[in-house]
Amino acid sequence: MPSIEQIIAQKVEDSADDIVKTLSDLVSFPSIVKSDPTTAGPGERDCQHYLKGRLEKLDFETDLWDPDGPALYEKYKGRPGANKGRTFEGRPNLGGVLKGRGGGRSIMLTGHIDVVPPGAAEHWKSDPFTPVVDNGFVRGRGTVDMKGGVACMLMAVEILKTLDISLAGDIVFTTVVDEEIGGMGSLAMVDRGFKADAGIMTEPTANRIAPLCHGILWGRIIIDGVGGHAELTPNAWYSSGPVDAVQLTRQMLDGIDILNRRWMFDPRKNHPLMDLPNQIIVTQLTVGEHPSSMAGRGEIIIDAQYLPHEKDEFGLGGAVKREIEEHVANICQADPYLRQHPARVEWILDADCAEIPADSPFVKVFQEATEASSLSPALSGFGAHSDIGLPTSLGNTPTVNFGPGDPAQSHQPNEQVSIRDLIDCTKAIAIAIAKWCA
Structure with a gap:
């Protein structure tokens, strides 16, 4: 039967x-x-x-x-x-x-x-x-x-x-x-x-x-340069500009790659059932305002992952947010302009795990x-x-x-x-x- x-x-x-x-x-x-x-x-x-x-x-x-x-x-x-x-x-x-x-x-x-x-x-x-x-x-x-x-x-x-x-x-x-x-x-x-x-x-x-x-964080990294004519010789870089936000954005992207590399080997960012470590994935870029103007602003949209053991006291990704914010601040410290005009992070979404x-x-x-x-x-x-x-x-x-x-x-x-x-x-x-x- x-x-x-x-x-x-x-x-x-x-x-x-x-x-x-x-x-x-x-x-x-x-x-x-x-x-x-x-x-x-x-x-x-x-x-x-x-x-x-x-x-x-x-x-x-x-x-x-x-x-x-x-x-x-x-x-x-x-x-x-x-x-x-x-x-x-x-x-x-x-x-x-x-x-x-x-x-x-x-x-x-x-x-x-x-x-x-x-x-x-x-x-x-x-x-x-x-x-x-x-x-x-x-x-x-x-x-x-x-x-x-x-x-x-x-x-x-x-x-x-x-x-x-x-x-x-x-x-x-x-x-x-x-x-x-x-x-x-x-x-x-x-x-x-x-x-x-x-x-x-x-x-x-x-x-x-x-x-x-995974838990998911969506964030916006905002980088303020100083706009100006792209084809003319700039004057004093730190005073009146221009400061190219495209270059500053590239530096920030390189810094994100460094953090991803670190996370690859961090036990906190890996789980035996997950195929990949946690990552910060750049999903959108908006830089510049006009073809003949040096970019005065850049925005990087990120999608970052976190694991259940990383949840904060509210069951969300607050600790990972702070980790990313600190890394962005450290990237800014390596650049004379960003040291005085640091990038900022605005959080769009925190979806739990x-x-x-x-x-x-x-x-x-x-x-x-x-x-x-x-x-x-x-x-x-x-x-x-x-x-x-x-x-x-x-x-x-x-x-x-x-x-x-x-x-x-x-x-x-x-x-x-x-x-x-x-x-x-x-x-x-x-x-x-x-x-x-x-």
Whole structure:
């Protein structure tokens, strides 16, 4: 007689077309997160209403609400996920609870439905929001980050219901907005009271269990030179200018390279589950004002990473901010002009991180589920930021990342996920629910 794991696995294989259809439905909603966080994306509400309908057909008690951004900010100011200026009109969160028979452990399945803009249309083989099934893959914006994972967690529950597998523990299902610009949607979800004994966030991990993620700092380094005519001989350099902000910016970039080199060999900046050490990545440069004018100002936008053991007393990256600020100050000391006119750092975002112990009961159960799904039980780090810190630290729901797709496909044109990955992810989640909530 086949085991319950084998029965679930076979049912998932038989449901491959339904998994693909569910993902295709989700991709067709252009739930784009706007750079202006007060503006709703064109498909965020519609996507959540679709999921709400699917949950209610499975007998979930659902809750669809527009979070109160200003009130959340005031309540959690200075804490993870609290970002000023957020409003959520037309950008709802969705939560649902499927009650078990009682006496068992609960699980939360969580993900985000907002996606980044698709970028230039000519970079895509097809319309980003018209899903295409091609050569064993589903292509479209969000297939990897992270509607593929949302489709898998929904289908895992649906398949367990179809098989009439009785669970003692509750299943909590949440999908949030705002993840791509700071994570306040997850903060609102935890504040709403959604929690469980363990959680799975279906960010793309190539179907590897990732019990930790990086914290992320976004910062702006501002360098003030003195503008002047680029083609004429300058007069006294330190008094009236000009002072070339391009040259000063290059010096600052060289200094960032030095810090990155130091971090490569610093044990505090490395983790055995992470492929790379923490880095300061320069993501944007703005220098100069006019083709014939020497640059009077430079701005460097950085994306810096930190690990859970580096968190400050507020659960954020304050200590790493100070480390970077001190390094920028030291770079300025090496230049006569910057010594008198030092660069300054303005912080844009601090997104927290978390780590679940590798020997925790849920991680062990989930590893057994991945093995039963013919996947590797080996643990991995999630190199980007995800929202697992909010349910883990604030909601007391130890949460791991696990989802289908190559994470490097995230935010790229022609983003695509393999159907095989979707099937295997759905298997592992369904089996994990059955084992954990039994």
